[in-house]
Amino acid sequence: MSRPRKIALVGNPNAGKSALFNALTGARQKIANYPGVTVERKSGRLVLPTGEPVELTDLPGAYGLDATSPDEEVTAKVLRGGFAGEAEPDVIVVVLDASNLEQHLVFAQELLALGKPTVIALNMVDLAERDGLVLDPAVLEEELGVRVVPTVAVRRRGLADLGEAMASAETRTPRLGVSEIGETERRVAAHAMAAAAILSETRQRRMHAQLDKVLLHPWLGPVIMMAIFFVMFQAVFAWATPFADGLDAAASWLHDTVKATMPAGLLRDLITDGVIAGVGAVIVFLPQIVILFAFILALEASGYMARAAFLMDRLMALVGLSGRSFIPLLSSFACAIPGIMATRSITDPKDRLTTILIAPMMTCSARMPVYAVIIAAFIPARGVGWGIGLQGLVLFCLFLAGIVGAIVVALVLRSSVTKGAASGFIMELPKYQMPRLKDMAIGLWQRAWIFLRRAGTIIFTVTVVLWVLLNFPQAKPGESQVDASIAGHVANGLAVVVKPIGFNRDMALALIPAMAAREVAVSSLATTYSVDASDDEDQQAADLGTRLRSHWTLPMALAFLAWFVFAPQCMSTIAVTRRETNGWKWPIFMLAYLFGLAYLAAGLTYWLAVWAGL
Numbered sequence: 001m002s003r004p005r006k007i008a009l010v011g012n013p014n015a016g017k018s019a020l021f022n023a024l025t026g027a028r029q030k031i032a033n034y035p036g037v038t039v040e041r042k043s044g045r046l047v048l049p050t051g052e053p054v055e056l057t058d059l060p061g062a063y064g065l066d067a068t069s070p071d072e073e074v075t076a077k078v079l080r081g082g083f084a085g086e087a088e089p090d091v092i093v094v095v096l097d098a099s100n101l102e103q104h105l106v107f108a109q110e111l112l113a114l115g116k117p118t119v120i121a122l123n124m125v126d127l128a129e130r131d132g133l134v135l136d137p138a139v140l141e142e143e144l145g146v147r148v149v150p151t152v153a154v155r156r157r158g159l160a161d162l163g164e165a166m167a168s169a170e171t172r173t174p175r176l177g178v179s180e181i182g183e184t185e186r187r188v189a190a191h192a193m194a195a196a197a198i199l200s201e202t203r204q205r206r207m208h209a210q211l212d213k214v215l216l217h218p219w220l221g222p223v224i225m226m227a228i229f230f231v232m233f234q235a236v237f238a239w240a241t242p243f244a245d246g247l248d249a250a251a252s253w254l255h256d257t258v259k260a261t262m263p264a265g266l267l268r269d270l271i272t273d274g275v276i277a278g279v280g281a282v283i284v285f286l287p288q289i290v291i292l293f294a295f296i297l298a299l300e301a302s303g304y305m306a307r308a309a310f311l312m313d314r315l316m317a318l319v320g321l322s323g324r325s326f327i328p329l330l331s332s333f334a335c336a337i338p339g340i341m342a343t344r345s346i347t348d349p350k351d352r353l354t355t356i357l358i359a360p361m362m363t364c365s366a367r368m369p370v371y372a373v374i375i376a377a378f379i380p381a382r383g384v385g386w387g388i389g390l391q392g393l394v395l396f397c398l399f400l401a402g403i404v405g406a407i408v409v410a411l412v413l414r415s416s417v418t419k420g421a422a423s424g425f426i427m428e429l430p431k432y433q434m435p436r437l438k439d440m441a442i443g444l445w446q447r448a449w450i451f452l453r454r455a456g457t458i459i460f461t462v463t464v465v466l467w468v469l470l471n472f473p474q475a476k477p478g479e480s481q482v483d484a485s486i487a488g489h490v491a492n493g494l495a496v497v498v499k500p501i502g503f504n505r506d507m508a509l510a511l512i513p514a515m516a517a518r519e520v521a522v523s524s525l526a527t528t529y530s531v532d533a534s535d536d537e538d539q540q541a542a543d544l545g546t547r548l549r550s551h552w553t554l555p556m557a558l559a560f561l562a563w564f565v566f567a568p569q570c571m572s573t574i575a576v577t578r579r580e581t582n583g584w585k586w587p588i589f590m591l592a593y594l595f596g597l598a599y600l601a602a603g604l605t606y607w608l609a610v611w612a613g614l
């Protein structure tokens with residue numbers, strides 16, 4: 001049997017290739033309203049209307065075949081069959097953004113010159129129509145010599161026609177080869193073709209231009225941006241409370257029920273003090289994570305995030321980075337791993353390296369439970385005027401601290417280790433769109449699922465292991481179980497090192513398992529205090545916050561927060577840095593400088609707080 005034919009989706013960034021790929025194959029590739037989302041190739045199966053099964057590949061967006069960044073290189077390589085063991089695509093589908101036709105036709109001509117069977121998906125015709133832009137696909141077909149199918153990937157419009165066109169695409173002789181037509185000629189031709197295909201144009205464009213005047217205004221723009229993010233962090237605390245309280249109540253109920261029904265013994269303790277106390281302590285932060293991502297996803301889909309990147313470009317240039325770093329850094333607010341992978345869209349290698357090195361300082365969602373539990377326990381839930389809550393304000397400051405830290409480090413690195421000129425920034429601004437509810441729901445579900453899966457796998461495992469290490473050997477009567485245990489001994493050793501920055505033994509103990517994942521710091525504290533309290537039945541009901549308050553002072557809590565702003569407590573980040581930089585040099589550098597910073601920040605915070613009499 002011969003292998004199925006291969007069809008590749010190619011085009012400029014943000015044309016809707018991944019959206020089309022998802023619609024055609026039922027896959028769930030990440031799509032977002034800014035360029036440079038896809039950085040790796042991804043394949044899926046598709047059955048054409050003729051019944052022929054084919055392999056469809058989604059590629060990173062590119063502006064041309066002369067790759068300037070690692071993600072563009074993937075696209076150029078796939079088209080030339082440059083990956084060992086992978087055949088060249090048999091058919092290419094060039095995805096064009098109908099409302100950005102002239103720009104997208106420049107690359108399209110280069111692709112057509114490859115001479116492969118080609119189909120053009122004239123995508124986003126809905127947005128073009130909204131802008132009052134009426135296009136004539138027949139004119140384009142005439143000019144380009146291939147089938148042009150209007151599509152709306154996100155509404156699954158035009159998919160059947162597209163499938164049929166893919167099935168019948170034939171080899172052709174390009175009118176002109178790539179070598180015969182240079183970039184300038186292609187630009188001129190694109191302008192002429194777009195002008196011929198556009199039948200009319202009006203309205204909404206003007207309105208969006210005006211919106212941009214306000215949102216991208218030199219000083220009003222940044223003020224609005226800060227206000228939006230500020231509201232986001234306020235909401236994380238203000239809106240999550242009822243849901244978090246509900247989950248908390250459910251966890252306590254489960255705890256008490258197991259306690260009441262199971263016979264006393266090690267197994268019962270493992271389930272209550274280990275699993276329920278530990279994993280439960282992390283899961284209660286699900287509402288916070290969901291609210292945070294609802295904001296991020298809505299800002300992304302609306303096209304605002306790309307504008308924030310544009311605003312940040314000037315600030316980034318000051319510290320020697322380009323606005324291109326903004327999107328990877330923004331992704332790092334979810335998790336540094338996709339963030340570091342997204343740096344593949346950065347052209348300049350030193351720019352890219354700097355971005356990788358500072359990405360772990362962006363507050364990832366794994367820090368959320370740590371921040372939230374300490375803030376809830378030590379920062380009173382009161383307002384500071386104008387309806388601003390103190391807890392949300394502290395959270396906002398922690399996020400800012402990471403950003404400021406990253407800016408300072410970038411400045412230092414760019415004038416020393418990764419010295420070099422800042423490169424320019426080209427990014428087309430996406431169009432404004434209403435976020436689509438279904439996409440938002442899918443995106444939120446995916447984030448929630450990632451969080452729950454972490455809780456069910458890595459956090460669960462580490463918590464159980466920790467519980468075992470905390471319970472053996474058993475303490476003699478009168479002795480503290482934690483002190484007697486293996487984990488306690490290790491923690492007492494580490495405590496010597498972290499004592500100068502105000503950490504006690506339990507905090508030191510939390511740091512070790514938290515290397516696997518930051519959330520484990522919370523489950524580890526919950527488990528430690530549950531184990532320590534287990535002789536003392538009446539303490540059993542106390543929640544983690546109460547226990548923290550009885551063991552820690554405010555300066556200690558603040559120092560712990562400061563530590564987590566910087567500490568590289570995440571093995572996966574180190575591993576992905578090793579992969580993306582091809583060696584151990586940079587991950588080790590990253591570990592060293594971030595731990596150094598964390599120690600310094602925690603120490604300074606602790607001593608300042610003590611000095612201030614907090």
Ligand SMILES: Nc1nc2c(ncn2[C@@H]2O[C@H](COP(=O)(O)OP(=O)(O)OP(=O)(O)O)[C@@H](O)[C@H]2O)c(=O)[nH]1
Pocket residue numbers: 012013014015016017018019020030031032033034035036037038039059060061062123124125126127151152153154155301433439
């Ligand atoms: N209104 C409308 N929006 C679309 C359409 N196709 C895609 N989008 C949106 O456009 C944005 C970009 O889509 P993606 O599929 O991520 O674009 P891409 O070409 O894969 O981009 P890169 O991976 O960055 O190269 C997303 O917000 C999509 O929801 C369409 O036909 N109509």
Ligand SMILES: [Mg+2]
Pocket residue numbers: 017018019030031037038059060061
């Ligand atoms: Mg994509």
